[in-house]
Amino acid sequence: MKNRVVITGIGAITSAGNDAEAFYKACIEGRSGIKPITAFDTANYPSKLGGMVENFSPEKFIDPMKIRRMDKVSQLAIVSAIQAIKDSGLLITPENSERAGIVIGTAYGGTATTEEFYVGLLKNGPNATNPMLFPITVPNTAASQVSFELKIKGPNSTFIQKEISAEAAICYAARLIMDNRSDAVIAGGVDELNSILFHAYCTLGVPSPRDKKEEVFRPFDKRRNGLIVGEGTGILVLERLEHALNRNANIYGEIAGWGMTGANSDVSNYDENPETMTEAMRLALKSSNITVDDIDYINACANGTGLDATETKAIKNLFGKKAKEISISSTKPITGDFKGMGGLRIITALLSIRDNMIPPTINYSVPDIECDLDYVPNNARKAEVNNVLINTFSNGGSNVAMVIKRYKQS
Structure with a gap:
């Protein structure tokens, strides 16, 4: 018989709020975090809006010395994972760390850091390029950084599958628990918005306003004319039901x-x-x-x-x-x-x-x-x-x- 999988902790960083409750409150109130983009220049694009994370302070959760060697995607994932772990009350110890896992879904990983590394390589050559950037150009960086920060020694995986990246990661995490390979898995998704991705989206004609009219994100409406791009992260703590019950954990679902x-x-x-x-x-x-x-x-x-x-x-x-x-x-x-x-x-x-x-x-x-x-x-x-x-x-x-x-x- 397969183990039942419950969710005992949640964490979120979004343009509409920097924790899960703030995000959900914005959803219920219908209050959008989409605003004119100021992080990079949008003058040459028909789209001007984005869901950019604001007032994000990773130094409140992560040692500033470590932040210097992390891309934004890793910072978002770590802070959201710390929120989720705290919310769940789960303690990762040397005794149980091998029964805890981490599975993250991301479509692109830290593309801003990847750009910085390869532009430096092309402009300055290998001898003048910052070698510390290279290890954080790979898409599994966020999952690895979360595992380092939380001292998780169990399964560690990254899923990269466009829109279903996070869902595929969460399904795999649930399967690990169902098959009794883990007692708890931190799972979810993360992606950033930067000038490279915005350029790619606009070049492909994805964002509103596709019809060159009003730039508004309105699903199902007859006047819909494209999406508006955002960024952020949502992380869950998945647990084997018996494990959660044994420690009297709050179960969300x-x-x-x-x-x-x-x-x-x-x-x-x-x-x-x-x-x-x-x-x-x-x-x-x-x-x-x-x-x-x-x-x-x-x-x-x-x-x-x-x-x-x-x-x-x-x-x-x-x-x-x-x-x-x-x-x-x-x-x-x-x-x-x-x-x-x-x-x-x-x-x-x-x-x-x-x-x-x-x-x-x-x-x-x-x-x-x-x-x-x-x-x-x-x-x-x-x-x-x-x-x-x-x-x-x-x-x-x-x-x-x-x-x-x-x-x-x-």
């Missing part, structure tokens, strides 16, 4: 199950056929041993692009008439959209279950005939929430659906 599928879409586009998305959701419900009637809330992947209509079709394909009755929202306009945000979306699900509140889809005002479900427009909704379905669909065709449920003793 349980990972009930998940489903993964792939599609044959172009590497830079979302699949326009909803079938593989529908199948991911069906597999998630099957592995969770629940039906469509048990889902109270869907935290959607919708990001202000053509994906919104495809996801709507996928939900209708699986849920049938029930689709009209389910509360659905996209919380991405609160922080801006970034690839490693899966941990944040699970935190949203957990706190929605705790508070029986469903966060809204903000900036929604003009209905679209292709998006005709209940998207909880603009205002949070009080409702009983026991089971949350989280959808994540990546351009290039990777799909993950996860079910987070209220913890109940069996």
Whole structure:
């Protein structure tokens, strides 16, 4: 029999708040952290907005001497992990460190540091390039730095899979516990926003305003014209249920199950056929041993692009008439959209279950005939929430659906 996996600690750093509760409060209040970007020059781009982390003080958590050798992604991940560990009350000791693991998802890692190293290499040659930068150009730097800081000696892995990076990491972390290879795993996702990534997104025509009109992040709305990019991190402490109960830990919720599928879409586009998305959701419900009637809330992947209509079709394909009755929202306009945000979306699900509140889809005002479900427009909704379905669909065709449920003793 597989071990049950519960979540006992949460940590977050976002443009809308620098801890999990502040982030969730912004979600419920519909208060976005998206602002004009000041960290780098956007004059040559049609997009000017971003969800940039502000007032971040890693020196309050990390030795300043260590910070000098860390990229921003590692700093974000470490602080969020420290928050999550503190919240869980879990103590990592020499006696249990080999039964604790770390699994992080990131689409890009520390690209700003990578740029600094390779630009220096090309401009100045190998003898004049800072060699201390090279070890932190690899994508698994954040997971390694977290393990060093928390003295974790168990499994250590990094997942890099575009939008599903964090979700894939969390599913793998849950599997480690289910298979009794770990008692606790710190898992989640992280990504930064910098001038290189912003340039790439704008060159590909991804951000709002694709139609050269108003720059607004409005999923499911008929006037949607692209996403707005953000940055941040969401980290969870996953535990074997018996381990959590033995130390009287607070349990936010349980990972009930998940489903993964792939599609044959172009590497830079979302699949326009909803079938593989529908199948991911069906597999998630099957592995969770629940039906469509048990889902109270869907935290959607919708990001202000053509994906919104495809996801709507996928939900209708699986849920049938029930689709009209389910509360659905996209919380991405609160922080801006970034690839490693899966941990944040699970935190949203957990706190929605705790508070029986469903966060809204903000900036929604003009209905679209292709998006005709209940998207909880603009205002949070009080409702009983026991089971949350989280959808994540990546351009290039990777799909993950996860079910987070209220913890109940069996």
